[in-house]
Amino acid sequence: MSERRETIETRADAPAAGRRRxxxxxxxxxxxxxxxxxxxGLGEDPSEVPSPLIDKPVPVFELPxxxxxxxxxxxxxxxxxxxxxxxxxxxxCGPCRIEHPLLMRLSREGGVPIYGLNYxxxxxxxxxxxxxxxxxxxxxxxDLDGRVGIDWGVYGVPETFIVDxxxxxxxxxxxxxxxxxxxxxxxxxxxxxxx
Amino acid sequence: MMVTRAALVFLVASLWTAAQAFEIEQPLADPALEARAxxxxxxxxxxxxxxxxxxxxxxxxxxxxxxxxxxxxAAGDTDAEVIRFMVVRYGDFVLLSPxxxxxxxxxxxxxxxxxxxxxGILYAYLRRARRAAADAPLSEAERxxxxxxxxxxxxx
Numbered sequence: 001m002s003e004r005r006e007t008i009e010t011r012a013d014a015p016a017a018g019r020r021r022x023x024x025x026x027x028x029x030x031x032x033x034x035x036x037x038x039x040x041g042l043g044e045d046p047s048e049v050p051s052p053l054i055d056k057p058v059p060v061f062e063l064p065x066x067x068x069x070x071x072x073x074x075x076x077x078x079x080x081x082x083x084x085x086x087x088x089x090x091x092x093c094g095p096c097r098i099e100h101p102l103l104m105r106l107s108r109e110g111g112v113p114i115y116g117l118n119y120x121x122x123x124x125x126x127x128x129x130x131x132x133x134x135x136x137x138x139x140x141x142x143d144l145d146g147r148v149g150i151d152w153g154v155y156g157v158p159e160t161f162i163v164d165x166x167x168x169x170x171x172x173x174x175x176x177x178x179x180x181x182x183x184x185x186x187x188x189x190x191x192x193x194x195x
Numbered sequence: 196m197m198v199t200r201a202a203l204v205f206l207v208a209s210l211w212t213a214a215q216a217f218e219i220e221q222p223l224a225d226p227a228l229e230a231r232a233x234x235x236x237x238x239x240x241x242x243x244x245x246x247x248x249x250x251x252x253x254x255x256x257x258x259x260x261x262x263x264x265x266x267x268x269a270a271g272d273t274d275a276e277v278i279r280f281m282v283v284r285y286g287d288f289v290l291l292s293p294x295x296x297x298x299x300x301x302x303x304x305x306x307x308x309x310x311x312x313x314x315g316i317l318y319a320y321l322r323r324a325r326r327a328a329a330d331a332p333l334s335e336a337e338r339x340x341x342x343x344x345x346x347x348x349x350x351x
Contacts, residue, residue: 046245047245049242049285049286049288050286050288051285051286052282052283052284052285052286052287053284120255145259146255146256146259147259147263150256150259150260150263150284151284152284153284153285153286155242155243155256155285156242156243
Protein backbone atom coordinates (compact mmCIF):
# COMPACT_ATOMS: atom_id res chain seq x y z
CA MET A 1 0.00 0.00 0.00
CA SER A 2 2.60 2.52 1.02
CA GLU A 3 4.79 1.43 -1.81
CA ARG A 4 2.04 2.01 -4.32
CA ARG A 5 1.33 5.54 -3.09
CA GLU A 6 5.00 6.40 -3.31
CA THR A 7 5.23 5.42 -6.96
CA ILE A 8 2.20 7.49 -7.87
CA GLU A 9 3.43 10.54 -5.99
CA THR A 10 6.91 10.45 -7.37
CA ARG A 11 5.63 10.15 -10.87
CA ALA A 12 3.29 13.15 -10.63
CA ASP A 13 5.47 15.54 -8.66
CA ALA A 14 9.01 14.41 -9.21
CA PRO A 15 10.41 17.60 -10.80
CA ALA A 16 8.36 20.02 -8.70
CA ALA A 17 8.73 18.44 -5.26
CA GLY A 18 12.34 19.42 -4.60
CA ARG A 19 11.87 22.96 -5.79
CA ARG A 20 8.67 23.58 -3.92
CA ARG A 21 9.36 21.83 -0.67
CA UNK A 22 10.66 25.06 0.88
CA UNK A 23 7.35 26.72 0.05
CA UNK A 24 5.71 24.58 2.70
CA UNK A 25 8.05 26.16 5.24
CA UNK A 26 6.88 29.62 4.30
CA UNK A 27 3.72 29.70 6.47
CA UNK A 28 5.72 28.39 9.41
CA UNK A 29 8.35 31.09 8.98
CA UNK A 30 5.70 33.77 8.50
CA UNK A 31 3.94 32.65 11.66
CA UNK A 32 7.22 32.59 13.58
CA UNK A 33 8.12 36.10 12.44
CA UNK A 34 4.70 37.43 13.36
CA UNK A 35 4.81 35.73 16.77
CA UNK A 36 8.20 37.28 17.55
CA UNK A 37 7.09 40.73 16.43
CA UNK A 38 3.91 40.52 18.49
CA UNK A 39 5.81 39.19 21.51
CA UNK A 40 7.94 42.34 21.45
CA GLY A 41 4.79 44.44 21.23
CA LEU A 42 3.44 42.76 24.37
CA GLY A 43 6.30 44.23 26.38
CA GLU A 44 5.32 47.78 25.51
CA ASP A 45 2.97 49.87 27.59
CA PRO A 46 0.04 50.90 25.39
CA SER A 47 -0.90 53.68 27.79
CA GLU A 48 2.33 55.49 26.92
CA VAL A 49 1.65 57.43 23.77
CA PRO A 50 4.73 58.92 22.12
CA SER A 51 4.50 62.69 22.13
CA PRO A 52 4.71 64.56 18.81
CA LEU A 53 6.15 67.49 20.77
CA ILE A 54 9.56 65.87 21.24
CA ASP A 55 12.26 68.13 19.72
CA LYS A 56 9.69 70.89 19.25
CA PRO A 57 9.82 74.22 21.06
CA VAL A 58 7.73 74.42 24.22
CA PRO A 59 4.29 75.94 23.67
CA VAL A 60 3.84 79.62 24.36
CA PHE A 61 2.14 80.15 27.71
CA GLU A 62 2.03 82.36 30.74
CA LEU A 63 0.64 81.12 34.03
CA PRO A 64 0.00 82.86 37.34
CA UNK A 65 1.76 81.54 40.43
CA UNK A 66 0.25 79.27 43.05
CA UNK A 67 -0.96 81.46 45.97
CA UNK A 68 1.77 82.82 48.24
CA UNK A 69 4.41 82.26 45.63
CA UNK A 70 5.47 85.38 43.87
CA UNK A 71 6.58 84.09 40.52
CA UNK A 72 4.46 82.51 37.84
CA UNK A 73 5.72 80.32 35.07
CA UNK A 74 5.97 81.05 31.35
CA UNK A 75 7.74 79.70 28.28
CA UNK A 76 10.32 82.50 28.62
CA UNK A 77 11.65 80.77 31.77
CA UNK A 78 12.59 77.77 29.68
CA UNK A 79 14.64 79.71 27.12
CA UNK A 80 17.41 80.90 29.43
CA UNK A 81 20.06 78.51 28.14
CA UNK A 82 19.52 76.13 31.03
CA UNK A 83 18.39 72.52 30.81
CA UNK A 84 15.30 72.13 32.98
CA UNK A 85 12.63 69.71 34.12
CA UNK A 86 8.97 70.57 33.84
CA UNK A 87 6.81 68.52 36.16
CA UNK A 88 3.04 68.41 35.71
CA UNK A 89 1.37 67.77 39.05
CA UNK A 90 -1.82 68.23 41.01
CA UNK A 91 -2.83 67.78 44.61
CA UNK A 92 -5.67 65.46 43.55
CA CYS A 93 -3.23 63.13 41.79
CA GLY A 94 -2.27 60.08 43.82
CA PRO A 95 0.90 59.08 41.95
CA CYS A 96 2.18 62.65 42.34
CA ARG A 97 2.52 61.90 46.03
CA ILE A 98 4.78 58.95 45.20
CA GLU A 99 7.20 60.94 43.08
CA HIS A 100 7.26 64.03 45.27
CA PRO A 101 10.14 62.91 47.53
CA LEU A 102 12.26 62.24 44.44
CA LEU A 103 11.57 65.73 43.15
CA MET A 104 12.54 67.10 46.57
CA ARG A 105 15.78 65.15 46.46
CA LEU A 106 16.53 66.34 42.95
CA SER A 107 15.87 69.92 43.96
CA ARG A 108 18.19 69.60 46.98
CA GLU A 109 20.94 68.27 44.72
CA GLY A 110 20.50 71.52 42.80
CA GLY A 111 21.77 70.19 39.48
CA VAL A 112 18.73 70.94 37.40
CA PRO A 113 15.94 73.47 37.97
CA ILE A 114 12.46 71.98 38.22
CA TYR A 115 9.44 73.95 37.11
CA GLY A 116 5.97 72.99 38.27
CA LEU A 117 2.89 72.98 36.08
CA ASN A 118 0.02 72.71 38.53
CA TYR A 119 -2.66 71.07 36.41
CA UNK A 120 -6.37 71.72 37.04
CA UNK A 121 -5.97 72.15 40.75
CA UNK A 122 -7.67 74.38 43.26
CA UNK A 123 -5.13 77.12 44.08
CA UNK A 124 -5.59 76.68 47.83
CA UNK A 125 -5.10 72.89 47.52
CA UNK A 126 -1.93 73.41 45.52
CA UNK A 127 -0.64 75.86 48.09
CA UNK A 128 -1.37 73.44 50.91
CA UNK A 129 0.33 70.61 49.00
CA UNK A 130 3.52 72.61 48.54
CA UNK A 131 3.44 73.94 52.10
CA UNK A 132 3.05 70.49 53.62
CA UNK A 133 5.17 68.32 51.36
CA UNK A 134 7.82 70.80 50.38
CA UNK A 135 8.27 72.89 47.28
CA UNK A 136 10.85 71.47 44.85
CA UNK A 137 9.99 73.97 42.11
CA UNK A 138 11.86 77.06 41.04
CA UNK A 139 8.62 78.48 39.70
CA UNK A 140 5.11 77.11 39.64
CA UNK A 141 2.36 77.96 37.20
CA UNK A 142 -1.27 77.45 38.04
CA ASP A 143 -3.10 75.96 35.04
CA LEU A 144 -6.64 76.23 36.35
CA ASP A 145 -8.62 75.14 33.30
CA GLY A 146 -5.99 72.78 31.88
CA ARG A 147 -5.57 74.68 28.61
CA VAL A 148 -1.79 74.99 28.92
CA GLY A 149 -1.67 71.30 29.84
CA ILE A 150 -3.43 70.47 26.58
CA ASP A 151 -0.90 72.59 24.69
CA TRP A 152 1.80 70.44 26.31
CA GLY A 153 -0.07 67.29 25.24
CA VAL A 154 -0.72 66.32 28.85
CA TYR A 155 -3.18 63.47 29.27
CA GLY A 156 -2.16 61.74 32.46
CA VAL A 157 -0.76 63.46 35.52
CA PRO A 158 2.01 63.27 36.60
CA GLU A 159 4.13 63.90 33.55
CA THR A 160 7.70 65.14 33.43
CA PHE A 161 9.40 66.86 30.51
CA ILE A 162 13.06 67.57 29.90
CA VAL A 163 13.56 70.91 28.15
CA ASP A 164 16.92 71.94 26.71
CA UNK A 165 18.51 75.38 26.98
CA UNK A 166 16.83 76.68 23.82
CA UNK A 167 13.42 75.76 25.13
CA UNK A 168 12.92 72.59 23.11
CA UNK A 169 11.19 69.58 24.63
CA UNK A 170 13.66 66.71 24.48
CA UNK A 171 11.99 63.98 26.51
CA UNK A 172 8.69 63.20 28.15
CA UNK A 173 7.98 60.75 30.90
CA UNK A 174 4.37 59.77 31.55
CA UNK A 175 3.46 58.63 35.04
CA UNK A 176 5.30 59.07 38.29
CA UNK A 177 9.08 59.15 38.48
CA UNK A 178 10.66 56.16 40.13
CA UNK A 179 14.23 55.93 41.27
CA UNK A 180 14.85 53.60 38.35
CA UNK A 181 13.42 56.04 35.80
CA UNK A 182 15.33 58.89 37.39
CA UNK A 183 18.70 57.13 37.44
CA UNK A 184 18.47 55.13 34.24
CA UNK A 185 16.58 57.48 31.96
CA UNK A 186 16.31 61.06 33.22
CA UNK A 187 19.82 61.58 34.57
CA UNK A 188 21.65 60.25 31.49
CA UNK A 189 19.60 62.56 29.25
CA UNK A 190 20.29 65.52 31.54
CA UNK A 191 23.99 64.74 31.52
CA UNK A 192 24.03 64.44 27.77
CA UNK A 193 22.21 67.76 27.34
CA UNK A 194 24.33 69.70 29.81
CA UNK A 195 27.62 68.53 28.32
CA MET B 196 -45.74 68.57 57.99
CA MET B 197 -42.19 68.63 59.29
CA VAL B 198 -41.53 65.39 57.49
CA THR B 199 -42.72 66.69 54.13
CA ARG B 200 -40.70 69.84 54.52
CA ALA B 201 -37.59 67.81 55.38
CA ALA B 202 -38.27 65.59 52.39
CA LEU B 203 -38.62 68.63 50.17
CA VAL B 204 -35.36 70.11 51.42
CA PHE B 205 -33.64 66.77 50.87
CA LEU B 206 -35.06 66.47 47.36
CA VAL B 207 -33.96 69.95 46.35
CA ALA B 208 -30.53 69.44 47.88
CA SER B 209 -29.96 66.15 46.11
CA LEU B 210 -31.17 67.51 42.78
CA TRP B 211 -28.83 70.43 43.18
CA THR B 212 -25.80 68.25 43.89
CA ALA B 213 -26.77 65.97 41.00
CA ALA B 214 -26.89 68.98 38.70
CA GLN B 215 -23.43 69.94 39.95
CA ALA B 216 -22.07 66.48 39.32
CA PHE B 217 -23.42 66.23 35.79
CA GLU B 218 -22.52 69.71 34.77
CA ILE B 219 -24.29 69.95 31.46
CA GLU B 220 -22.19 70.84 28.47
CA GLN B 221 -23.23 73.84 26.50
CA PRO B 222 -23.75 72.82 22.87
CA LEU B 223 -23.09 75.39 20.18
CA ALA B 224 -26.12 77.52 19.32
CA ASP B 225 -25.86 76.87 15.59
CA PRO B 226 -26.98 73.26 14.95
CA ALA B 227 -24.78 73.00 11.86
CA LEU B 228 -21.68 73.95 13.84
CA GLU B 229 -22.69 71.63 16.69
CA ALA B 230 -23.09 68.78 14.18
CA ARG B 231 -19.55 69.41 12.92
CA ALA B 232 -18.23 69.45 16.47
CA UNK B 233 -20.03 66.18 17.21
CA UNK B 234 -18.57 64.56 14.09
CA UNK B 235 -15.04 65.65 15.05
CA UNK B 236 -15.53 64.53 18.65
CA UNK B 237 -16.45 61.02 17.61
CA UNK B 238 -13.31 60.83 15.44
CA UNK B 239 -10.89 61.81 18.20
CA UNK B 240 -9.52 59.27 20.63
CA UNK B 241 -9.73 59.94 24.32
CA UNK B 242 -6.15 59.45 25.49
CA UNK B 243 -7.20 58.54 28.98
CA UNK B 244 -9.49 55.64 28.07
CA UNK B 245 -7.94 55.04 24.62
CA UNK B 246 -10.68 52.88 23.10
CA UNK B 247 -13.35 55.52 23.38
CA UNK B 248 -13.77 58.66 21.37
CA UNK B 249 -13.87 61.92 23.26
CA UNK B 250 -17.55 62.09 22.31
CA UNK B 251 -18.22 58.91 24.30
CA UNK B 252 -15.82 59.39 27.15
CA UNK B 253 -16.66 60.84 30.50
CA UNK B 254 -13.02 61.52 31.37
CA UNK B 255 -12.15 65.04 32.43
CA UNK B 256 -9.70 65.47 29.61
CA UNK B 257 -12.35 64.38 27.10
CA UNK B 258 -14.69 67.08 28.43
CA UNK B 259 -11.95 69.67 28.12
CA UNK B 260 -11.17 68.56 24.58
CA UNK B 261 -14.86 68.64 23.61
CA UNK B 262 -15.05 72.18 24.89
CA UNK B 263 -11.92 73.03 22.94
CA UNK B 264 -13.32 71.56 19.72
CA UNK B 265 -16.47 73.69 20.12
CA UNK B 266 -14.34 76.76 20.83
CA UNK B 267 -12.21 76.26 17.74
CA UNK B 268 -15.25 75.70 15.54
CA ALA B 269 -17.03 78.72 16.97
CA ALA B 270 -13.86 80.70 16.25
CA GLY B 271 -14.16 79.75 12.58
CA ASP B 272 -11.68 76.88 12.25
CA THR B 273 -12.28 74.32 9.51
CA ASP B 274 -12.62 70.66 10.51
CA ALA B 275 -9.12 69.99 9.21
CA GLU B 276 -7.72 72.83 11.31
CA VAL B 277 -9.38 71.52 14.46
CA ILE B 278 -8.03 68.03 13.83
CA ARG B 279 -4.57 69.42 13.12
CA PHE B 280 -4.70 71.31 16.40
CA MET B 281 -5.21 67.99 18.19
CA VAL B 282 -2.62 66.06 16.17
CA VAL B 283 0.06 68.69 16.85
CA ARG B 284 -0.45 68.15 20.58
CA TYR B 285 -1.29 64.49 20.87
CA GLY B 286 0.05 62.92 17.68
CA ASP B 287 -1.65 60.68 15.11
CA PHE B 288 -2.71 58.44 17.97
CA VAL B 289 -5.49 60.90 18.75
CA LEU B 290 -7.12 60.02 15.42
CA LEU B 291 -9.41 57.01 15.59
CA SER B 292 -8.89 56.41 11.86
CA PRO B 293 -5.15 56.49 11.18
CA UNK B 294 -4.04 58.68 8.24
CA UNK B 295 -2.59 57.08 5.11
CA UNK B 296 1.11 57.96 5.08
CA UNK B 297 4.39 56.07 4.66
CA UNK B 298 4.47 54.99 8.31
CA UNK B 299 1.01 53.46 8.02
CA UNK B 300 1.28 51.94 4.52
CA UNK B 301 1.78 48.49 6.05
CA UNK B 302 -1.31 48.98 8.20
CA UNK B 303 -3.52 50.02 5.30
CA UNK B 304 -2.17 47.93 2.46
CA UNK B 305 -0.89 44.73 4.05
CA UNK B 306 -4.36 43.10 4.40
CA UNK B 307 -5.41 43.49 0.73
CA UNK B 308 -1.91 42.60 -0.47
CA UNK B 309 -1.84 39.45 1.65
CA UNK B 310 -5.35 38.58 0.49
CA UNK B 311 -4.45 38.98 -3.19
CA UNK B 312 -1.24 37.00 -2.67
CA UNK B 313 -3.17 34.19 -1.03
CA UNK B 314 -5.84 34.22 -3.73
CA GLY B 315 -3.13 34.13 -6.42
CA ILE B 316 -1.36 31.18 -4.85
CA LEU B 317 -4.63 29.32 -4.39
CA TYR B 318 -5.67 30.00 -7.99
CA ALA B 319 -2.33 28.84 -9.41
CA TYR B 320 -2.38 25.74 -7.23
CA LEU B 321 -5.92 24.75 -8.19
CA ARG B 322 -5.31 25.36 -11.87
CA ARG B 323 -2.20 23.24 -11.87
CA ALA B 324 -3.91 20.46 -9.95
CA ARG B 325 -6.86 20.44 -12.36
CA ARG B 326 -4.62 20.48 -15.41
CA ALA B 327 -2.47 17.69 -14.01
CA ALA B 328 -5.58 15.61 -13.40
CA ALA B 329 -7.04 16.28 -16.84
CA ASP B 330 -3.92 16.17 -18.98
CA ALA B 331 -2.21 13.03 -17.83
CA PRO B 332 -3.78 9.95 -19.42
CA LEU B 333 -3.22 6.67 -17.66
CA SER B 334 -0.23 4.69 -18.72
CA GLU B 335 -0.62 1.02 -19.66
CA ALA B 336 0.74 -0.08 -16.27
CA GLU B 337 -1.69 2.19 -14.44
CA ARG B 338 -4.59 0.92 -16.46
CA UNK B 339 -3.60 -2.63 -15.54
CA UNK B 340 -3.37 -1.72 -11.89
CA UNK B 341 -6.72 0.05 -12.01
CA UNK B 342 -8.26 -3.04 -13.49
CA UNK B 343 -6.80 -5.15 -10.70
CA UNK B 344 -8.04 -2.72 -8.06
CA UNK B 345 -11.52 -2.55 -9.49
CA UNK B 346 -11.55 -6.30 -9.91
CA UNK B 347 -10.47 -6.68 -6.30
CA UNK B 348 -13.24 -4.49 -4.98
CA UNK B 349 -15.82 -6.31 -7.11
CA UNK B 350 -14.72 -9.70 -5.80
CA UNK B 351 -15.03 -8.38 -2.20
